[in-house]
Amino acid sequence: MTVRNSVAMNMAYRITDKCNGCGVCMRLCPVDAITGSKNALHGIAKDRCIECGACGRVCPREAVNDPFGIPCIMVKKSLWENPHFDQITCVSCRICIDACPAYCLGLSDASTDGDPHARPYIADEKACIGCGFCARECPVEAITMAVSPGTQ
Numbered sequence: 001m002t003v004r005n006s007v008a009m010n011m012a013y014r015i016t017d018k019c020n021g022c023g024v025c026m027r028l029c030p031v032d033a034i035t036g037s038k039n040a041l042h043g044i045a046k047d048r049c050i051e052c053g054a055c056g057r058v059c060p061r062e063a064v065n066d067p068f069g070i071p072c073i074m075v076k077k078s079l080w081e082n083p084h085f086d087q088i089t090c091v092s093c094r095i096c097i098d099a100c101p102a103y104c105l106g107l108s109d110a111s112t113d114g115d116p117h118a119r120p121y122i123a124d125e126k127a128c129i130g131c132g133f134c135a136r137e138c139p140v141e142a143i144t145m146a147v148s149p150g151t152q
Contacts, residue, residue: 011067012044012049012051013044013049013053013056013066015034019036019061021039023036024060025055030050030054031050031101050101050133051066052129052133053072053130053131057075057080057129058074058077059072062074078147079147080128080147081147082147083132083134083144084143085121085143086142086144087142089141089142090119090120090140091142092118092119093139094107095137095139096137096138097120098137099133099137101129101133102128103127104126104128105120107120120134
């Protein structure tokens with residue numbers, strides 16, 4: 001199932017009445033699906049939510065439920081999984097780059113060691129929301145999601 005298909009099913013995350021309106025989730029949402037005023041209950045537009053889960057990972061009040069109604073738990077950003085690319089398996093198709101809602105992936109220049117292919121990499125580590133869409137969409141399974149070594 002692709003990211004776009006999940007939106008069509010209206011399986012969105014939901015903000016509960018535990019929300020204190022801090023706005024952290026709203027600032028992080030890559031598709032601007034979250035709205036609300038400061039110090040007031042926020043909401044998620046079902047037709048815009050892409051189920052990336054970033055809102056639940058940053059909520060300090062655990063006021064976000066996943067599409068199945070399970071409360072999300074806040075996770076320190078240093079413990080979020082990030083994509084790791086197997087450059088040997090990668091076929092340079094760019095699907096991972098197109099699938100990234102945070103636009104944090106880039107394509108390197110072709111190497112000078114005889115390999116004419118450019119390869120994907122995390123161009124903006126701070127922008128990565130750890131959604132894993134890149135890994136799910138990779139047709140050759142060249143991307144794994146893992147916590148970066150040394151950040152734990």
